Amino acid sequence: MTYKKRLALISSELTRNNNGRIFRSLQKLANQKGVALIVYEGRTLGAKQYAQAQRNFVYQFPQKGMIDFLVATSAAVPRAYPRDKFEALFLDKLDCPTVVYYNERPGCHSVQIDSASASAEMVKHLIEKHQYSRFAVLKGPETEPEAQKRAAATLNTLAAYGLAKNTLVEQADWSADGAIRFIKKVIAESRNIEAIIFPNDETAIAALDYINHFAQDKIGKYAVVGFDNALNARLINPQLTTAEHPHEAMAEYVVDTLLNNAAMPKFKLFPAPIKYRQSCGCNNQFQPAGTDNRLFTQEFNIYENVQAFDYQDYFVKLTTALVNRGIRGCFISLYQNEPFQLQEDTQLPQNAKLVYAFDAGKRVAIEEGNIFPTRDLIPKTLFKLDDYACLVVNNLYFADRHFGFVVFDLSVGRVQDAQDICANIASTLNTVQIFNNFENAVDRNQHLLKRLTERNEQLSHYNQTLKELSNLDEMTGLLNRRGLHESFNNLQKESGSNEFTIFYADLDDLKQINDKLSHAKGDEAICLAAECLTSLFRKSDVIARVGGDEFIVCTAMNQTQAKQVANRLESRLFKINQQEKLDFKLGISIGFYTFKQHKLVNIEHAITEADKALYLEKRAKKSLPPTD
Numbered sequence: 001m002t003y004k005k006r007l008a009l010i011s012s013e014l015t016r017n018n019n020g021r022i023f024r025s026l027q028k029l030a031n032q033k034g035v036a037l038i039v040y041e042g043r044t045l046g047a048k049q050y051a052q053a054q055r056n057f058v059y060q061f062p063q064k065g066m067i068d069f070l071v072a073t074s075a076a077v078p079r080a081y082p083r084d085k086f087e088a089l090f091l092d093k094l095d096c097p098t099v100v101y102y103n104e105r106p107g108c109h110s111v112q113i114d115s116a117s118a119s120a121e122m123v124k125h126l127i128e129k130h131q132y133s134r135f136a137v138l139k140g141p142e143t144e145p146e147a148q149k150r151a152a153a154t155l156n157t158l159a160a161y162g163l164a165k166n167t168l169v170e171q172a173d174w175s176a177d178g179a180i181r182f183i184k185k186v187i188a189e190s191r192n193i194e195a196i197i198f199p200n201d202e203t204a205i206a207a208l209d210y211i212n213h214f215a216q217d218k219i220g221k222y223a224v225v226g227f228d229n230a231l232n233a234r235l236i237n238p239q240l241t242t243a244e245h246p247h248e249a250m251a252e253y254v255v256d257t258l259l260n261n262a263a264m265p266k267f268k269l270f271p272a273p274i275k276y277r278q279s280c281g282c283n284n285q286f287q288p289a290g291t292d293n294r295l296f297t298q299e300f301n302i303y304e305n306v307q308a309f310d311y312q313d314y315f316v317k318l319t320t321a322l323v324n325r326g327i328r329g330c331f332i333s334l335y336q337n338e339p340f341q342l343q344e345d346t347q348l349p350q351n352a353k354l355v356y357a358f359d360a361g362k363r364v365a366i367e368e369g370n371i372f373p374t375r376d377l378i379p380k381t382l383f384k385l386d387d388y389a390c391l392v393v394n395n396l397y398f399a400d401r402h403f404g405f406v407v408f409d410l411s412v413g414r415v416q417d418a419q420d421i422c423a424n425i426a427s428t429l430n431t432v433q434i435f436n437n438f439e440n441a442v443d444r445n446q447h448l449l450k451r452l453t454e455r456n457e458q459l460s461h462y463n464q465t466l467k468e469l470s471n472l473d474e475m476t477g478l479l480n481r482r483g484l485h486e487s488f489n490n491l492q493k494e495s496g497s498n499e500f501t502i503f504y505a506d507l508d509d510l511k512q513i514n515d516k517l518s519h520a521k522g523d524e525a526i527c528l529a530a531e532c533l534t535s536l537f538r539k540s541d542v543i544a545r546v547g548g549d550e551f552i553v554c555t556a557m558n559q560t561q562a563k564q565v566a567n568r569l570e571s572r573l574f575k576i577n578q579q580e581k582l583d584f585k586l587g588i589s590i591g592f593y594t595f596k597q598h599k600l601v602n603i604e605h606a607i608t609e610a611d612k613a614l615y616l617e618k619r620a621k622k623s624l625p626p627t628d
């Protein structure tokens with residue numbers, strides 16, 4: 001089939017629930033209408049985090065003449081992203097009909113869901129069907145109109161039934177952290193709450209998961225409802241009552257609107273049907289749906305089986321991986337520029353060279369010299385872009401070295417597999433390029449044996465550095481979870497100690513810093529916490545960042561020593577808050593668990609016990625009177 005029209009989708013991670021469902025529904029409808037879908041997969045525009053800025057370079061690829069229609073999701077282009085930047089990046093450059101999901105932009109069509117009606121219907125169901133009369137409501141972010149629509153409709157409906165007065169209401173965000181704090185409060189206050197209404201599924205699922213693991217005596221005590229019908233809504237126990245995004249209907253409207261070339265921007269509000277399941281008290285039974293995660297039944301491990309130090313060896317192994325994972329097409333191109341670091345004004349290199357082609361399920365031989373305009377994605381002399389129903393574009397970089405891009409044909413195949421392979425391509429080709437540079441230098445200076453030895457040592461050191469980098473957290477420079485396990489094993493073998501302690505720490509009130517100041521200040525707080533812990537512990541201790549604001553420390557200490565270290569934390573924090581002139585107060589809570597070497601305690605068990613101690617510490621803090 002030949003696809004004469006092309007629809008570009010600007011989206012953040014396709015593996016995230018709502019993004020993935022938008023992608024799949026648009027893919028299906030576009031294919032039915034004979035329209036090709038090209039996805040430029042980046043991250044959230046305007047985000048300051050290092051990784052997001054690197055990924056967002058892919059948004060420079062779309063060009064006028066190659067794209068007929070544009071769809072932008074709110075996850076990629078949030079409401080806060082400035083109008084002038086959005087227009088300069090997409091509208092002015094592409095000059096094509098555009099639809100935005102979940103928000104409104106001047107000159108663009110818009111599709112949204114009727115959150116208010118769905119929220120009101122959910123409350124009516126809880127009251128009229130199940131006779132609940134005592135409610136708790138967790139409101140979403142005050143800065144998000146969508147969250148405020150849901151909250152207002154919920155509270156107005158409760159008021160209409162005369163139930164608002166005794167309702168427990170709190171403000172949070174879309175994340176799990178606020179939900180866990182809220183469910184703890186509901187449990188602690190013992191106000192005979194019967195039903196809890198959350199702003200989205202992530203918060204509702206987090207609360208149910210907390211009850212299932214940490215408050216099992218409360219299982220079944222509360223009716224719980226969410227919003228969005230996320231994949232995990234059917235996987236949590238009990239399955240979650242929630243409101244659905246009608247993605248198929250939305251996609252059909254989007255594609256038809258674009259194909260009909262509507263002159264004036266159109267706005268469409270879609271109903272959000274309720275999915276009644278066990279968590280509200282209904283007895284509906286739903287079978288869990290298949291996920292878009294890795295194939296757990298396959299033994300082929302990309303990271304273990306696709307390793308090489310030259311292009312051809314790697315491409316042979318990559319072909320095996322693509323066949324094994326059912327990817328239909330993969331095209332790798334390198335810029336005709338030296339690898340570069342992104343600056344604020346960095347432009348996409350004009351030309352690229354195709355170095356690998358896997359098409360229609362098999363590798364395609366390509367000759368030297370296939371240089372083509374970068375924004376064409378694949379060379380017109382070898383492949384017709386109109387032959388592909390669904391392409392996903394990702395840029396290739398390692399650390400801060402951008403050197404090319406990869407285009408996947410995902411008319412068949414799974415997004416998660418493509419993302420895994422993309423990460424492997426980036427890291428391996430970076431190594432191959434460095435290795436090739438080394439070999440060229442050796443060839444030019446073969447008579448200098450001393451230089452050859454130095455280069456070999458340099459390469460060996462770099463390979464070791466690559467291994468170390470894979471174990472490091474980018475923001476703080478500490479170990480990540482993978483590095484934690486490896487380093488703790490070494491600590492057990494080499495320390496000679498018979499007693500070890502696991503510390504679990506996290507920041508106090510990071511959400512307030514993010515909400516009231518900015519996420520940049522939140523990142524600053526995380527980095528300061530990392531520095532504080534590094535100064536508090538010994539060089540031989542193993543320190544890792546394992547979550548947004550969570551840290552784990554493994555030490556060869558007994559319980560007495562561990563208590564001394566934990567007691568010193570407050571004085572360190574006091575000095576930091578006195579000396580750094582911060583816009584916020586840096587606080588860290590910490591818990592620990594000590595065990596004997598001969599008892600062979602599994603590290604994950606030890607981490608879990610330390611986490612429990614952390615919960616007790618945070619609860620104790622909350623019971624103390626406030627200090628100046």
